[in-house]
Amino acid sequence: MALIEKKNRINSPVKKTASLQNDWHIRQLAAIVQSSGDAIFTESIDGIIMSWNNSSEKLFGYSAEEAIGQHVSLIIPPECINESQRILERISQNESVESYEPLRRKKGGERLFVSITVSGLVDEERNIIGFSEIVRDITARRNSETVNSKELVFQKGEKKKRADELVIANKELAFQNEQKEKRSGELIIANKELAFQNSEKEKRAAEFIITNEEFASSNKEKEKRASELVLANKELETQNKEEFERATQLELVNKELESFSYSVSHDLRAPLRAIHGYARMLKELKEGQQDFEANRLMDNIIINSKKMGQLIDDLLTFSRLGRKELVRINISMNDMVTAICEELKFSQPAREIKFHIRPMVSVKADNVAMKQVWLNLISNSIKYSMFKKKTFIEIGSEEKENEIIYYVKDNGAGFDMRFVNKLFGIFQRLHTDEEFEGTGVGLAIVQRIIFKHGGRVWATGEVGEGATFYFALNKS
Amino acid sequence: MKEGIEILLVEDSASDAEMTIKALKKNNLANKLLHLKDGSAALDFIFAEGTYAGRNVEDKPRVILLDLKMPKVNGIEVLERIRMDARTRTIPVVMLTSSKEDPDILRCYELGANSYVIKPVEFDEFQKAISNLGLFWMIVNQTLH
Numbered sequence: 330m331a332l333i334e335k336k337n338r339i340n341s342p343v344k345k346t347a348s349l350q351n352d353w354h355i356r357q358l359a360a361i362v363q364s365s366g367d368a369i370f371t372e373s374i375d376g377i378i379m380s381w382n383n384s385s386e387k388l389f390g391y392s393a394e395e396a397i398g399q400h401v402s403l404i405i406p407p408e409c410i411n412e413s414q415r416i417l418e419r420i421s422q423n424e425s426v427e428s429y430e431p432l433r434r435k436k437g438g439e440r441l442f443v444s445i446t447v448s449g450l451v452d453e454e455r456n457i458i459g460f461s462e463i464v465r466d467i468t469a470r471r472n473s474e475t476v477n478s479k480e481l482v483f484q485k486g487e488k489k490k491r492a493d494e495l496v497i498a499n500k501e502l503a504f505q506n507e508q509k510e511k512r513s514g515e516l517i518i519a520n521k522e523l524a525f526q527n528s529e530k531e532k533r534a535a536e537f538i539i540t541n542e543e544f545a546s547s548n549k550e551k552e553k554r555a556s557e558l559v560l561a562n563k564e565l566e567t568q569n570k571e572e573f574e575r576a577t578q579l580e581l582v583n584k585e586l587e588s589f590s591y592s593v594s595h596d597l598r599a600p601l602r603a604i605h606g607y608a609r610m611l612k613e614l615k616e617g618q619q620d621f622e623a624n625r626l627m628d629n630i631i632i633n634s635k636k637m638g639q640l641i642d643d644l645l646t647f648s649r650l651g652r653k654e655l656v657r658i659n660i661s662m663n664d665m666v667t668a669i670c671e672e673l674k675f676s677q678p679a680r681e682i683k684f685h686i687r688p689m690v691s692v693k694a695d696n697v698a699m700k701q702v703w704l705n706l707i708s709n710s711i712k713y714s715m716f717k718k719k720t721f722i723e724i725g726s727e728e729k730e731n732e733i734i735y736y737v738k739d740n741g742a743g744f745d746m747r748f749v750n751k752l753f754g755i756f757q758r759l760h761t762d763e764e765f766e767g768t769g770v771g772l773a774i775v776q777r778i779i780f781k782h783g784g785r786v787w788a789t790g791e792v793g794e795g796a797t798f799y800f801a802l803n804k805s
Numbered sequence: 806m807k808e809g810i811e812i813l814l815v816e817d818s819a820s821d822a823e824m825t826i827k828a829l830k831k832n833n834l835a836n837k838l839l840h841l842k843d844g845s846a847a848l849d850f851i852f853a854e855g856t857y858a859g860r861n862v863e864d865k866p867r868v869i870l871l872d873l874k875m876p877k878v879n880g881i882e883v884l885e886r887i888r889m890d891a892r893t894r895t896i897p898v899v900m901l902t903s904s905k906e907d908p909d910i911l912r913c914y915e916l917g918a919n920s921y922v923i924k925p926v927e928f929d930e931f932q933k934a935i936s937n938l939g940l941f942w943m944i945v946n947q948t949l950h
Contacts, residue, residue, distance in 0.1 A: 560818075601926050602928075606820060608928075609928040760876055761842050762818075
């Protein structure tokens with residue numbers, strides 16, 4: 330409470346003659362200063378501390394005894410000395426400085442934030458003789474402010490960071506949005522596509538349903554058809570067999586035709602060449618030669634022209650056989666053969682011919698064709714046995730399981746079995762015209778007719794002992 | 806009489822044989838000619854068998870005129886036999902036929918026929934053809950011996 334004045338250090342004049350009232354006033358002021366919560370001290374114009382209240386002791390840690398008489402820089406940090414000096418100068422020039430918040434130093438060096446109100450002390454002539462400073466500790470406030478501001482700075486930083494992040498995030502979002510828009514565009518297209526596909530599928534499904542129904546009905550149809558096909562296959566099988574048979578027959582016919590056409594040109598030229606040749610020789614005959622030689626040449630011309638006529642007839646018969654359809658009727662072979670034999674016997678009155686016709690099995694065949702077969706075979710037997718005194722011809726049949734074999738057996742010239750495969754070939758002959766006349770067509774005709782009936786022909790023989798010709802016809 | 810046969814004519818047609826011999830006679834080529842009427846007889850002669858057993862196979866004709874189409878054994882079969890036997894392989898064989906369409910022509914050459922003559926229907930042509938072939942084979946050609 331005591332305001333200590335070091336009179337020797339303060340230049341300010343204190344009036345010894347202060348009235349009681351003044352004295353009271355001073356004591357009162359001193360008590361207020363001494364008990365003030367703020368640190369209040371005074372300093373001389375040159376900065377020497379003149380007074381130091383209790384709160385100053387508390388605030389700065391220096392006692393009044395330690396502080397009074399010391400330069401005010403005792404409590405001013407070196408970095409703040411200039412600022413403090415400037416403030417005091419401003420006040421000295423009557424500028425008013427309400428308050429400022431500089432840093433101050435405590436005993437031990439600890440820094441304090443303070444708020445200082447400075448006012449000048451004047452003498453009676455109003456000269457500045459010193460300063461009073463009222464100092465309040467604002468460290469707590471400043472710290473909290475600092476903390477707050479730090480917090481704020483931090484928060485600001487954070488916000489900035491977040492803002493930056495948000496910018497990035499926004500950009501990201503924008504990009505994502507773009508992407509999404511793109512995707513959604515794509516998805517729209519895809520959806521349309523899917524929608525279209527779905528409608529297609531529905532359409533197809535509907536079609537499938539219809540098709541399935543059709544299938545179901547067509548399956549029934551197919552079953553029906555399958556059984557029909559089984560039947561048809563069986564038919565085809567038999568038809569195939571028949572066709573195969575026909576094919577082999579056709580092959581035979583073709584072979585025949587081939588050799589036929591070559592043979593025709595060959596065999597028709599031969600008698601023609603002879604006629605031409607003999608006629609020329611006849612013309613070239615000299616006087617006196619005519620009787621005998623002329624007769625011979627003319628005979629040859631007649632023979633060859635007859636032969637040519639016969640060839641043409643036989644060829645016509647042979648080719649007609651190929652075209653004519655068979656008409657199968659039931660034929661009594663015995664009746665047919667008997668009639669032919671009588672006819673042939675009648676045409677050869679000079680010959681002694683004995684026929685032995687055995688009872689034969691009847692058959693279904695073409696009447697005209699079968700007559701031709703018998704005629705050719707029996708007349709062959711008569712021809713090739715012409716040099717025998719008595720001609721004996723046996724005709725008969727033999728019934729087998731599937732076929733009936735007919736035969737004509739003679740006691741004529743016979744043939745060498747080495748050449749048996751040539752017997753039935755067209756224009757093929759085993760004898761010369763001088764031995765036995767012939768065109769080589771007769772047996773070819775027989776073979777052709779029997780083949781057409783689905784039968785077969787063959788022969789056996791021995792030179793000088795006779796021959797037997799066979800043909801077989803199917804029972805059906 | 807028929808020793809040292811120079812021409813063997815194998816021909817079944819009497820008229821063709823007569824005209825062939827007539828043409829060869831005109832050129833004095835028919836003196837040592839033998840006419841046989843089928844292939845079977847021809848083989849017997851060539852290989853000294855049957856009726857001709859005892860004949861010397863090496864006593865070969867200078868040329869064989871062989872008709873293609875004959876009863877029993879035809880010209881091709883005769884040719885085949887001749888060419889298969891080493892003793893007769895080199896005898897010249899001329900094939901005679903009536904038709905140029907004969908399917909056996911190629912076969913004849915395959916079997917080694919020396920030539921192939923189509924007998925013309927025209928008498929003069931026939932005489933010319935036979936004369937030419939006779940002259941060629943009997944006079945011009947040198948037979949291997």
